[in-house]
Amino acid sequence: VDLKVSSSAGGRRENVARIHPERSNVVRVYKPSHHRHEAEVKQETKVNAQFTVHSVNLVRGLLATIYFKMDTSEKELYKKYLPYLKEPFVRIVKEKGGMQKLPDPKYVIGSNFVDIGFAYDEKNQRVILFSALDNLIKGGAGQAVQNMNIAFGLEETLGLNYLPVYPI
Known part of the structure; x- marks a missing residue:
């Protein structure tokens, strides 16, 4: 899993390398292996995913690119996502x-949306999945509200039905 993350996804610890002005105009590997969320993925999916995280010139949001081998077709992939x-x-x-041919954090x-897309490399039998989200909403507060709504038997979307800020 290749993750491109914003300055707001860089963790809570104070560090000059994590402030947005220092991250401006960079694509910097900051966690090449053993990311703390790998254990959560394994626990929930039984998949031993390895993350490589890159800091990019975004204030908020993230883009995940996930690669794996699978003998399928693009049509079959669509069916799995229906x-x-x-x-x-x-x-x-x-x-x-x-x-916007594939997910992009800008959108x-x-x-509270997560955009998911994929490409299939037939020659190499490789699936490439993409997902984009706002780490402060879907990756944080919005997901907490959504979970609370479900836990209390409320409409899942209560308080979360707002559109992305782009296009303005």
Whole structure:
């Protein structure tokens, strides 16, 4: 898993390398292996995923690129993602043209959405998954509100139905 993360996703510890002005105009590897979330992924999915995290010139948001081998087809991948279309904050992004052909953090900032997309490399039987989210909303406060709504039997989307800030 290759993660491109914003300055707001850089952790809580004070460190000059984590402040946004220092991260401006960089793509810097800051956690090449043994990321703390690897254990959570293994616990929940039984998949031994390895993360490499890069700091990029974003104030908030993240983009994950996940690679794995699978003998399938693009059509079969679409079928696997159909159930997610019923989820209120999941959007499948896979366009043939235009600006947003695959997930991009720019299009989820300020929202509880997670955009998911994929590409299939038939020659190498490789799936490449992409997901983009706002780490302060979907990755933090918004996800907490969504979980609280579910726990208290409220409408899952209560207080979270707002659109991303782009385009303004």
